[in-house]
Amino acid sequence: MNKTKKVFLIDSDNTLRNSKGIITDKVKEAISYAKSEGHEVILATSRPRYHTLEIKNLAGVSDVIVSSTGAEIYDSRNQEVISSHFIKHEELFKFIDLAYKYDVRLILCVDDIDYVTKNPTNNIQIVLNKNTYKDDLKDKNVKAIVAVDFNELIINQLKQYVMDNSCLNVTNEKERENENHDYWFSLGDINTSKGNALVELATYFNVDISNTIAIGDGMNDISMFKTAGYSIAMDNANDNIKKYANFITKSNDEDGVAYAIYHVLGE
Numbered sequence: 136m137n138k139t140k141k142v143f144l145i146d147s148d149n150t151l152r153n154s155k156g157i158i159t160d161k162v163k164e165a166i167s168y169a170k171s172e173g174h175e176v177i178l179a180t181s182r183p184r185y186h187t188l189e190i191k192n193l194a195g196v197s198d199v200i201v202s203s204t205g206a207e208i209y210d211s212r213n214q215e216v217i218s219s220h221f222i223k224h225e226e227l228f229k230f231i232d233l234a235y236k237y238d239v240r241l242i243l244c245v246d247d248i249d250y251v252t253k254n255p256t257n258n259i260q261i262v263l264n265k266n267t268y269k270d271d272l273k274d275k276n277v278k279a280i281v282a283v284d285f286n287e288l289i290i291n292q293l294k295q296y297v298m299d300n301s302c303l304n305v306t307n308e309k310e311r312e313n314e315n316h317d318y319w320f321s322l323g324d325i326n327t328s329k330g331n332a333l334v335e336l337a338t339y340f341n342v343d344i345s346n347t348i349a350i351g352d353g354m355n356d357i358s359m360f361k362t363a364g365y366s367i368a369m370d371n372a373n374d375n376i377k378k379y380a381n382f383i384t385k386s387n388d389e390d391g392v393a394y395a396i397y398h399v400l401g402e
Contacts, residue, residue: 139346140173140174140175140340140342140346141169141174141175141342141346141347141348141399141400142174142175142177142333142336142337142340142342142346142347142348143169143174143175143176143177143347143348143349143350143396143399144177144179144201144329144332144333144336144347144348144349144350144359144363145176145177145178145179145196145349145350145351145392146179146180146329146350146351146352146353146355146356147178147179147180147182147187147190148180148181148353149352149353149369149371149372149387150350150351150352150353150356150369150387150391150392151178151190151194151387151392152190152387153387153388154387154388158190158193158194159390159393161390161393162194162390162392162393163194163195164393165390165392165393165396165397166194166195166196166392166396167195168396168397168400169396169400170195170196170197172400174400175197175199175336175340175342176196176197176396177196177197177199177200177201177336178190178191178194178196178197178200178201179200179201179205179329179332179333179351179359180200180201180202180204181203181204181279181306181307181321181355182202182203183202183203183244183247183249183278183279184200184202184203184207184209184246184247185247185259186202187200187201187202188200188211191211198210198211198212198213199211199217199336199339201329201332201336202278203244203278203279203323203327204279204306204307204321204323204327204328204329204355205220205306205323205327205328205329205330205331205332205358206219206220206221206244206278206279206306206323206324206327207219207220207278208332208335208336208339217335217339218332218335218339219276219278220278220323220324220326220327220331221276221277221278221324222277222278222279222280222302222303222322222323222324223302223324224272224273226300226302226303227243227272227277227280228269228272230280230293230296230297230303230322231252231263231268233293233296234252234282234293235252235265237284237289237292237293238253239252239282239283239284239289239290239293240252240253240254240282240283240284241280241281241282241283242260242280242281242283243263243272243277243279243280244277244278244279244280244281245275245276245277245278246276247259248260248261249261250262250263250268250271250272250275250277251263252265278323278327279306279321279322279323279327280321280322280323281319281320281321282294282319282320282321282322283317283318283319284317284318284319285317285318286318287318290318290319290320293320294308294320297320297322301325302324302325303322303323303324303325304322304323304324304325304326304327304328305320305321305322306321306322306323306327306328306355307320307321307353307354307355308320308321308354328355328358328359329349329351329355329356329358329359330357330358330359330360330361330362331358331362332359333347333349333359333362333363334362343364344362344363344364345364346364347362347363347364347365348363348364348365348366348367348395348399349362349363349365349366349367350366350367350368350369350384350392350395351367351368351369351372351376352368352369352371352372352376352387353372353376354376356368356376357376357379360376360379360380361379365381365382365399366379366380366381366382367380367381367382367383367384367395367398367399368380368382368383368384369383369384369385369386369387369391369392370383370384370385370386370389370391371386371387371388371391382395382398384398
């Protein structure tokens with residue numbers, strides 16, 4: 136048994152969940168074991184709070200969650216926001232104006248709902264009015280934005296705008312998987328990243344950063360790989376991600392998270 140308390144920060148898609156979107160019993164058992172030994176196992180996703188909570192409940196991880204790629208740290212047991220980073224309204228409105236100009240679909244993450252510029256896909260998404268959106272959003276705190284479009288050139292232009300703006304940060308991105316999919320990227324406040332969230336969690340749990348472990352597979356996991364005391368990449372991650380890791384675990388279809396937890400705890 137490892138007596139030193141550790142904080143595990145674990146990505147969800149293609150890490151905690153296998154290629155079918157399932158969290159296996161072996162992974163759940165490893166998480167339960169780590170918690171029983173006094174460690175914190177924290178879910179860290181790019182998804183909004185409401186979706187992250189659904190995954191948390193399925194996985195049996197700790198009550199504290201990281202959502203919107205680090206824009207929010209939330210204690211689900213006490214229903215308390217521990218930390219949050221919001222996009223400044225001035226920059227938010229400039230970016231929305233650009234999206235309307237190029238007819239790009241935006242998804243804006245606000246607490247337990249999403250606002251979209253067009254094409255809602257579920258009953259949690261509310262369509263903004265192009266003429267009144269500034270009034271509609273003036274009292275809302277936006278944690279993250281996802282820009283989605285079929286046109287790669289337009290997406291790259293919007294992404295470059297974010298990269299040139301010192302108040303904003305590209306937190307994740309994805310090329311089109313096939314001809315039927317869109318290009319997309321997500322953005323947040325300049326302080327938004329899983330790495331920064333890991334630092335905040337170490338302070339919150341009074342754990343030295345050397346006793347933090349990051350497990351992931353994607354671009355938005357690199358910041359926590361660089362920050363954590365020990366970083367673990369999934370075998371299904373690409374080589375550009377793996378080069379930042381201290382250890383390569385098995386793939387998400389081979390219970391890689393369970394293998395990683397037992398590796399760290401010496402089991």
